[in-house]
Amino acid sequence: MAIETQCPHCKKAYRLKDELAGKRVTCGNPDCRQAFTVNGQASANGVTPRPVDSRIDAEAEAAAIFGDEPAQAAPEDQRKIAMTCAACDNKWDVPWSMQGKNVLCPECRARQRVPEQKTGKVDWRDPRAGRPSLARVEELEGAVGTVDVRHVSGETLKKAGVIKEDIEARPKWHYVAWAVTAVALIGVVGYGITLLVRSNKEDRRDQYMADALRDMQEAKDVPLTPAEAPLFKAGVLIPAGEFAVRKDDPQGLKDAVAHFAHARRDLEAAPPSAGRDLLLGELAMAQVTLGGTAEQVANGTRIRWTPGGGGRQPLNEKTYTVQQELQQTLKALATADAVVRFHVVRRLARALAKAGQPDVLNHSLIAQVLPQEHAEALAQAAVEALKATGDQARAKAEAEALVPLLTSGGKGAGVPPSAPALFLAVGVPAPADAKFPAPPSGGDVPDATRQTFVTLALLRNNAPEALALAKQPGGTPAARLSVLALAAEWADDPGEAVEAAHAALPTGEERRKVSIPDLTLLRLTVQAGRANRPETVEAFVKSISSDAYRAWARAEALRHQLASSGEKPGEETQAEAPSDPKDVRIGHAWGRLALARHNARVTNNTPDASVRYDNWGAGTFRPYGLAGLALGLQDRNLR
Numbered sequence: 001m002a003i004e005t006q007c008p009h010c011k012k013a014y015r016l017k018d019e020l021a022g023k024r025v026t027c028g029n030p031d032c033r034q035a036f037t038v039n040g041q042a043s044a045n046g047v048t049p050r051p052v053d054s055r056i057d058a059e060a061e062a063a064a065i066f067g068d069e070p071a072q073a074a075p076e077d078q079r080k081i082a083m084t085c086a087a088c089d090n091k092w093d094v095p096w097s098m099q100g101k102n103v104l105c106p107e108c109r110a111r112q113r114v115p116e117q118k119t120g121k122v123d124w125r126d127p128r129a130g131r132p133s134l135a136r137v138e139e140l141e142g143a144v145g146t147v148d149v150r151h152v153s154g155e156t157l158k159k160a161g162v163i164k165e166d167i168e169a170r171p172k173w174h175y176v177a178w179a180v181t182a183v184a185l186i187g188v189v190g191y192g193i194t195l196l197v198r199s200n201k202e203d204r205r206d207q208y209m210a211d212a213l214r215d216m217q218e219a220k221d222v223p224l225t226p227a228e229a230p231l232f233k234a235g236v237l238i239p240a241g242e243f244a245v246r247k248d249d250p251q252g253l254k255d256a257v258a259h260f261a262h263a264r265r266d267l268e269a270a271p272p273s274a275g276r277d278l279l280l281g282e283l284a285m286a287q288v289t290l291g292g293t294a295e296q297v298a299n300g301t302r303i304r305w306t307p308g309g310g311g312r313q314p315l316n317e318k319t320y321t322v323q324q325e326l327q328q329t330l331k332a333l334a335t336a337d338a339v340v341r342f343h344v345v346r347r348l349a350r351a352l353a354k355a356g357q358p359d360v361l362n363h364s365l366i367a368q369v370l371p372q373e374h375a376e377a378l379a380q381a382a383v384e385a386l387k388a389t390g391d392q393a394r395a396k397a398e399a400e401a402l403v404p405l406l407t408s409g410g411k412g413a414g415v416p417p418s419a420p421a422l423f424l425a426v427g428v429p430a431p432a433d434a435k436f437p438a439p440p441s442g443g444d445v446p447d448a449t450r451q452t453f454v455t456l457a458l459l460r461n462n463a464p465e466a467l468a469l470a471k472q473p474g475g476t477p478a479a480r481l482s483v484l485a486l487a488a489e490w491a492d493d494p495g496e497a498v499e500a501a502h503a504a505l506p507t508g509e510e511r512r513k514v515s516i517p518d519l520t521l522l523r524l525t526v527q528a529g530r531a532n533r534p535e536t537v538e539a540f541v542k543s544i545s546s547d548a549y550r551a552w553a554r555a556e557a558l559r560h561q562l563a564s565s566g567e568k569p570g571e572e573t574q575a576e577a578p579s580d581p582k583d584v585r586i587g588h589a590w591g592r593l594a595l596a597r598h599n600a601r602v603t604n605n606t607p608d609a610s611v612r613y614d615n616w617g618a619g620t621f622r623p624y625g626l627a628g629l630a631l632g633l634q635d636r637n638l639r
Contacts, residue, residue, distance in 0.1 A: 009034045081117060085110055205630045208610065209243050212236055212626035219619025223581035230270040231586040232620065234279055237263035239593060239627045242286050246634060250300035253290070257303070257320055260287055268332045274518075274548035275586040277336035281344040284329045288351050291322040291360075305357045323360050330369040339519045341369050342380060349381035353388035363401070375405040376416030383422050387459060387490055392426055399428040406434040417448055421455035444474025454483040458490050467500060477506050478516045485520055488527035495531040498524065502536050505543060518549040522556070529557025532564040551587025559594035567602045570595045577621065584620070592616065593624040593631075600632025601639075 003021055006013045010032040016025075020038045027034050079096035083103070090107035098114045105112065216236045224232060241259035244252045263283055270276045292302020304321045326348070333341060345366060352360050361381055363374075370377040382398035385391070399422050406415055420436040423429070430436045437449040450469060457466035470483045484501040488494035501524050506514050521544045528536040537557045544550045555575070562570050575591040578584055599609060613625030 003038060005039050007032060007034070008036050014038075081114055083112070083114065086112060205243075205633045208626045208633075209240055209630035211610075212623040212630065213240055215618055215626065216623040219623075222619035223617075224584060224620060225582055227271050227273055228275065228584060228586060230266050231273070231275050231279060232589055232623075234263040234266035234270070234283075235586055235589055235593075236623045236627055237266070238279070238283055238286050239631055242289060243627070243630055243634060245289050245302075246638065248296075248301045253301055253303070256290060257325075260290075260325065264329055264332060272335060274340075274546055275552070277333065277340045278548075278552050279586060280329060280333045280336070281340065281347070284326055284333070284344055284348060285351060287322060287325045287329060288348070288355065290320070290325060291355065291357060305360050322357075323362075323365065326360070327365055327368065330365065333369060337519075338370070338373060339517045342373070342377060343519055343523070345369060345377050346380050346384050349384040350388050353385040358385040358389070358391075358394065373416075375402060376418055378402060378405070379416050379418035379422050383418050383425075383455060383459065386422070386425065395422065396426040396428055399423050399426050403428075403431050406431050417451045418455065420452040421459065424452075424456050425459045440469060440472070445469065445472045447475040447479035450475055450479055451483055454487065458487060463487065463491060463496075467497060470497075471500055471504070477504060477514050478520065480504050481516060481524065482520050485523040485527065488530075489523065493531070494527040495533070498528045498531050498533060498536055502528075502539055505539065511543060516543070518544050518546050522549050522553040525553035526556045526560060529560035530564060532561055534561070537561075547583070548585050548587060551585040552590060553587070555587045555591035555594060558591050559598075562594060562598040569599045569602055589621055589624045592621045593628045596625045596628025597632040597635065598628075600629045601635045604636060605629060605633060 003016045003018055004013070005016060007027040007029065010027060010029045012027060012029045012032065014028075016038060023038050024035055025038055027036065080093040081096060081099060082091065083094055083105075084091050085105040085108060087110035088105060088108040090105055092106055094103055094114055096117070099116050101114050102111055103114055104110065213236060216233055222229060222232075237259045241256040241263070244259060245256035246252075260283060264280075267276055267280055267283070290303050291305040296302035297304055303325075304319075306323045307319075307321050330344070333344060345361070349358065349361050352358050363378060366377045366381060367374045378398070379402060382395055382402075385398075386395040399419075402419055402422070406419060415434050415436060419434075420430070423436070437446070437452045440449050440453060450472070454466045454470050457463075457469065466483075466487050470480060470487060481501050481504060484497050484504065488497035488501070491497055505511075506516070521540050525537055525540040525544070528540055537554070541550055541553050541557075544553055558570070558574055561574075572595065575588070575595040577588040577592070596609065596613065599605075603609075610626060610629060613622050613629070616622040616625050
C-alpha cells in the first residue's frame, strides 16, 4: 500500500512506497530541501520498516525508481570555481557561492563576473530547469508560481530586498587615479586652448607689423618732402627689427638683422638732417637688443656681443656681432653734430653697461665716431658705465688708460671736462702736466668747475649737493642746463632737476642772446615728460630753434609721459601733426608710434585701433600706427 504524507516544513504532498514508512527523507521541493520522517506503517506484504533513524534521501529513492544516478557532489563550502582574468590572463579560484557575482582580479583589479556552474543532469523536478515536454502540471487557480514570472525589474528586486549586491569594493587608488586623470585631461585641454589663443594673438601681431612694412614700401604719391620720405621708410624698419628680435626665434633674429641693415642703408642715402642723425641714434640703441647669452647665441636667437665673445653661432652663415653692427651705424653717424655723437655714445655706454657688456663700446669704436674729441668721449662713456654699474675697478682702469691722452704729447692733449670727475671718483692721481679744476669756493662757479664737481657729486650719489652746485651763479646758461640735464637723467625722480632747469632757462630777449644747443633742450624736454610735467615740456620745446628737434622732443616726451601715466590710454591730440605736408617731420611719426604702442599695451587693442589708423595716411603715419600696435601687444605679452 502507498503512504500519503506531506513535508511538515513546506506542506508539499507526497505519495510514497510503504517501505519508506518511518524513514528519514529529504524534501524534494527546491525551495525547502529539509529532512523529515515519513509517517505511516508498513504495508500488508509483511515488510518490516527500517528504524526511524535511518536516513534515505527522497531524491535517491526517486532516482532509483526512474533509473537516474544520484548526484555525489562535495559540500558547497569546499567547492571552488576556477577563474581566468580576461584582461591579464591571471588565474585564481573563488568560492562556489560567488557564481553569478562580480569580482575583481587580484592582479590587475579588472572587474568580471563569476560564471554559473552546471551541476550534472537536469533535474526534472526543479522548476528552474524546465519541465519535460509531456510533464503533467497541475495548476492551482488563483496562485502564481515563481516559474511563471519571467521578467521582474532588477531595481524592484533590490528595493524589495530580494537581490543584494555582492560586489567587491574598489580600492581607493582607483578613485585617486580617476581624479588625477580627470585633472590632467582638464589641464591638457586648458593648455591647448591657451596655445590656440596665444597663437592667434601672435598671428595678429605679426600681421600688423607685416601690414606696416608693406604699407610703407608700396605707398605711392606720399605727401612728404624728399628729405623726409627716406626717413619715414627707415623709421618703420627700426621698430620692425625690435619686434622681430624679441620673438626669440632664429627666423626673427635674421629678420631683425635684415631690417636694421636696411634702415641703415636708407639713412646713409638720405640727405644730412637732424632727423637723420636722431634716427641713427635710435638705430644704434635698437641694435643693442641683438646681443644675448652664450645659450641664446647657440640657439640662434641672438648674436655675439664681440667677435671673441661666447656662444657658438651656426656654421655656413655670415657671422654678426653687436660690436660690428654698431661700428657700421656709428660710422654713418660721423657727419652728425658733435653734441649728437656725444649723446649717442653716452646712451650706448649706459645701455651696454646695464646689459653687462660695457667693453663692447671700446676705445677704437669711440675713436671712430669722435676722433677729435676722443678723450672726452672715453671719459663720458666711463662715467656713464660707472654710474650704471658701480664697478670701481673697471672705472679705475679706464681712468689710467686716459692718462696718455691728457698729457701735452698725447693725442687730444688737454683736460676734457669729464675726465677730472672720473679720476677723483676712483682715486687716480691727475697726470703731472694736466691741470684739473679747483673745487668751488663760493661765488660764481666756472663752467669746468661746475661740470666736474656736479658730476662727481652725482657719482657719489649726493644729489642735493649736485643740485645746489648746479644752481649757483656763474658760467654760461648752456653749461648750467647741461649739468642739470645730466642730474635729471641719472635721478630716479627727475622732477627737482627739471624744475631747476626750467627756472634757469633764459626767456625773452635774453634767450635770443645766448646759445643753448637744441640737443640739451631736447634732453630736458624728455626728462620733463618723464616727470609728467606737460607745462614744463612746452616751455622747453618752445626754446628749441629747429623744427626737427621740436618734433622729436615732443615725441620722446610723450613716450615718457604715457609710461608715467600708468594704464591710462593716450589721446590722439597728444601726437598732433601739421596739416601742411611740407611741415611734417619724422618726429611727428615717432610720436604716433609711441601713442599707438602705449594704447595697444594698456587696452589690448580693444576696440581694434587699426580701423582708426587707416585714416592716418598710407605711407606716412598709418604704418607707424600699425607698428605701434604690434609692439604694444608684444609689450603686453612680455611684461
